[in-house]
Amino acid sequence: MTTTTTPATTTAATTTADELLIPVPDEDGAPFWEYAAQGELRVQACAEPACGKLRFPPRPCCPHCQSFDSEWRLMSGRGRIWSYVQPHPPLLPAYAAQAPYNVILVELADAPHIRLVGNLVASADAPLDSVAPARLRIGARVQVVFTETGGVAVPRWILEKS
Amino acid sequence: MAATLKDATAIVGIGQTAFAKQLPQSEKELACRAILSALADAGIEPSEVDAFSSYTMEETDEVEVAKAIGAGDVTFFSKIGYGGGGSCATVGHLASAIATGQASVGVAWRSRKRGSGPRPWKNTAVQLPTPGQWTRPFGLLRPADEIGMLARRYMHEYGATRDHLFNVAMACRNRANENPAAMMYERPLTREMYMTSRMISDPLCLFDNCLETDGALACVIVSAERARDCRQKPVYVHSVAQGLPAQHHGMVNYWNDDPLSGPAWTAARHLWKQADFGPDDVDVAQIYDAFTPLIPLSLEGYGFCGRGEGAAFTEGGALEMGGRLPINTGGGGLSEAYVHGFNLINEGVKQLRGVSTAQVPDASTCLVTAGEGVPTSAILLRA
Numbered sequence: 001m002t003t004t005t006t007p008a009t010t011t012a013a014t015t016t017a018d019e020l021l022i023p024v025p026d027e028d029g030a031p032f033w034e035y036a037a038q039g040e041l042r043v044q045a046c047a048e049p050a051c052g053k054l055r056f057p058p059r060p061c062c063p064h065c066q067s068f069d070s071e072w073r074l075m076s077g078r079g080r081i082w083s084y085v086q087p088h089p090p091l092l093p094a095y096a097a098q099a100p101y102n103v104i105l106v107e108l109a110d111a112p113h114i115r116l117v118g119n120l121v122a123s124a125d126a127p128l129d130s131v132a133p134a135r136l137r138i139g140a141r142v143q144v145v146f147t148e149t150g151g152v153a154v155p156r157w158i159l160e161k162s
Numbered sequence: 163m164a165a166t167l168k169d170a171t172a173i174v175g176i177g178q179t180a181f182a183k184q185l186p187q188s189e190k191e192l193a194c195r196a197i198l199s200a201l202a203d204a205g206i207e208p209s210e211v212d213a214f215s216s217y218t219m220e221e222t223d224e225v226e227v228a229k230a231i232g233a234g235d236v237t238f239f240s241k242i243g244y245g246g247g248g249s250c251a252t253v254g255h256l257a258s259a260i261a262t263g264q265a266s267v268g269v270a271w272r273s274r275k276r277g278s279g280p281r282p283w284k285n286t287a288v289q290l291p292t293p294g295q296w297t298r299p300f301g302l303l304r305p306a307d308e309i310g311m312l313a314r315r316y317m318h319e320y321g322a323t324r325d326h327l328f329n330v331a332m333a334c335r336n337r338a339n340e341n342p343a344a345m346m347y348e349r350p351l352t353r354e355m356y357m358t359s360r361m362i363s364d365p366l367c368l369f370d371n372c373l374e375t376d377g378a379l380a381c382v383i384v385s386a387e388r389a390r391d392c393r394q395k396p397v398y399v400h401s402v403a404q405g406l407p408a409q410h411h412g413m414v415n416y417w418n419d420d421p422l423s424g425p426a427w428t429a430a431r432h433l434w435k436q437a438d439f440g441p442d443d444v445d446v447a448q449i450y451d452a453f454t455p456l457i458p459l460s461l462e463g464y465g466f467c468g469r470g471e472g473a474a475f476t477e478g479g480a481l482e483m484g485g486r487l488p489i490n491t492g493g494g495g496l497s498e499a500y501v502h503g504f505n506l507i508n509e510g511v512k513q514l515r516g517v518s519t520a521q522v523p524d525a526s527t528c529l530v531t532a533g534e535g536v537p538t539s540a541i542l543l544r545a
Contacts, residue, residue: 020299020301021298021299022299023295023296023298023299024294024295025295026295029295029296033295056417057293057296057411057417063409082315082416083311083312083314083315083318084311084314085302085307085310085311085314085363085364085365085366086361086363086364087301087302087303087304087306087307087310087362087363087364088360088361088362088363088364090281091301091303091304092284092303095301095303098301100361100364101301103300103301103302103307103311105311105315105416113417113418113419114417115416115417116296117296117297117300117302117414117416118300119300119301128301138314138315138318149299154299154300
């Protein structure tokens with residue numbers, strides 16, 4: 001059997017000009033990044049009407065009903081911080097330059113068990129360390145924004161205006 | 163033929179090299195030295211070895227090892243995935259092979275040059291697709307970052323504090339201070355040092371992370387029947403288990419319904435089901451400690467306390483000598499050596515032989531676990 005097209009994991013550039021890592025989609029994840037480029041946060045869902053369950057990370061078939069039919073459901077983009085870390089060096093150089101920065105895990109308001117790793121920033125294009133560490137709090141409400149890095153739109157998160 | 167693995171095989175030889183930040187020998191040479199040392203300890207000729215088991219990451223190939231040490235015809239070999247989650251499974255695979263007649267003398271080993279070698283997390287190209295595309299670009303780069311995320315949530319949910327993590331680091335360091343082979347021998351840790359050390363991935367500081375080590379270890383497994391004629395007192399493999407829970411995601415188990423109950427829970431259920439005794443009967447435990455938070459999580463998973471009670475369990479010297487459950491009596495990955503958990507297996511054997519540098523009096527049962535937070539494995543040993 002011949003191999004199917006595989007993601008460009010070794011040949012394509014994997015970093016931006018400032019050397020932050022660029023997401024390298026696999027076949028299952030590609031739609032997430034295509035929708036992100038349109039400014040939409042979408043999550044894979046089973047397309048079987050009797051099931052319809054969301055799943056993340058994306059995969060070929062539904063773990064609940066084994067259907068191979070899927071669709072990508074639009075999320076509100078709202079969520080809450082489930083946990084976070086503040087990495088310090090040793091790190092890859094581009095990340096060390098912004099350390100300590102934050103990495104947050106956001107639990108989506110629309111789907112509590114789907115959690116996305118991201119960064120809490122002051123505004124969409126602000127650096128990874130643009131929010132004061134004291135403002136990080138589990139349970140804080142956040143809203144997705146998108147920024148382009150190395151030609152790829154990636155989700156980032158800002159504190160929800162209350 | 164045995165219908166159960168219970169006490170059907172025994173570890174009869176253990177061996178190790180020096181542990182250091184940098185050793186001049188290659189991984190292959192270190193592996194051969196540890197294996198030959200374990201065979202000499204058992205009093206078994208290398209030509210009698212017919213089974214090998216190892217685990218992935220920084221691997222030394224069994225083809226190379228077999229020909230280097232002068233093994234005979236090999237009829238069983240296996241390699242377990244997921245790095246440190248595979249340590250105890252090597253013993254389990256060999257026990258299964260020997261108990262079912264596929265082989266008669268098995269060797270498991272681990273050789274690493276992590277002290278002087280590259281950091282696996284720096285090789286980003288191979289990590290960026292699943293699940294790396296969902297984590298790496300955001301700066302969640304290293305195992306310490308991945309476990310730190312779970313640790314922060316654990317602290318939030320259950321009121322665990324850095325003092326609890328310090329209890330873990332301190333217990334391991336205290337045992338290493340008694341073990342001349344440990345990298346942290348004669349290097350005491352204080353609460354002051356812990357609380358003022360630099361952060362690696364807040365909430366995890368330097369002392370919440372395992373050592374970087376060059377070194378190798380090995381053990382030899384034979385049938386219980388043959389073990390009676392060996393040089394050393396047999397240490398029986400009482401129960402074995404692996405654990406890959408439903409909907410598990412590896413180090414980043416964030417998308418599971420319940421990220422704080424990891425593979426330990428799955429392995430534990432099977433481990434205890436096959437055993438003649440339970441957690442209350444364990445005299446000493448060697449619990450995989452690449453990071454301090456893995457200890458409270460594992461204490462819960464393996465049933466030494468209830469859900470959310472792992473941090474409180476560490477209070478009052480429970481993990482120290484004379485405490486409720488002395489752990490990592492050689493110093494563990496935090497303070498003896500980080501050799502992907504294999505030192506925990508050999509330390510378990512030493513305890514049941516009665517020759518540990520931090521001997522628990524009359525220890526006759528020992529739990530050894532592999533990496534929690536990844537598909538894992540565990541063994542129960544008995545004297």
